[in-house]
Every structure is written in structure tokens, then in C-alpha cells.
Amino acid sequence: MDKTRQVRLAKDARDRDWADPGLDLDTVAAHAGYSRYHFIRAFKEAYGETPGQYLTHRRMDRAEDLLRTANLSVTEICHLVGFSSVGTFSARFKTWTGLTPSEYRTKHVGRGAALIPGCYAMLWAGGFRSAPGAGERRDSGAAKPRRSGEAKQRNSEEAG
Secondary structure, three states: OOHHHHHHHHHHHHHHOOOOOOOOHHHHHHHHOOOHHHHHHHHHHHHOOOHHHHHHHHHHHHHHHHHHHEEOOHHHHHHHOOOOOHHHHHHHHHHHHOOOHHHHHHHHOOOOOOOEEHHHHHHHHOOOOOOOOOOOOOOOOOOOOOOOHHHHHHHHHHHO
């Protein structure tokens, strides 16, 4: 596999999981089959910025969009875009745009469609996360309906 394709596969993984605050450079580098240091050099050569800079830019672009369109607090947006510290998020946002998140929202709200209600934005962005184990269903003891033999056969054929 050529070098560009390997780096692109890792970039795709980073694009897919950009909002994950636990996104680990070693894991992304492993997608390319590189050590973290070789990956940083190869990524910068291919895209003109380090993987960390690229990730920050993705998160800032998304934060700008949410500040303009969603009725969410700055703290909620901070966490949705993958930051765990509101202070770090605000400082990086100000460096990126020249405005604090609140100033940015004040300047840009009202220049387009009405704000999306926060509950919809959170649901769409995957912001409602249940506690570990909370999504597991307990067996209530109720009998499960049986599928006909024909349906079982069809599902077996589709799976295999």
C-alpha cells in the first residue's frame, strides 16, 4: 500500500471520530501502520498541518456551526465537539476566530434560519449518552415470540 493511501486511511479514521475526546494519536497512527512520530511527519507532508492541528480545525469549524445554528450552551458545544475543558475550548476558539464563543454567537445569530432547539441538536450529534450498562435490557422473563422455520431459514441464508 502506498504512503499516501495509508495516511488517507488514518485521516478517514480521524474524520469519523473527530468529536471523541479520547481520540488517541497512537490509534490513528496505527491505522496508517506508522509510529506516532512517523505518522505526524507523513501527515504534515500530505496535508500541510499536523494531525493535532487538523483535529483542532475540524472541531472549531463544527463549534462555529453549532454556535450559529443550535440553541446550546457554550459548555454543551464544548463537549459535543470533543473538548473536556471549557477554558481550553474558549481559548482555542478565540485564537481561531478572534472572538470568544459567546461573542461569536452574538455576532452571528440571526443571520440565517432560526436556532435549532438544543434537544434536537444534542440528539443529532449523539450528545445523549447513557451511563455504562444503562442501555442493557434485563430479561423480564417474558417468552420471546418464535419465528417460523421459513423466516429462520431465510435469515440464515442472508447471513451466510
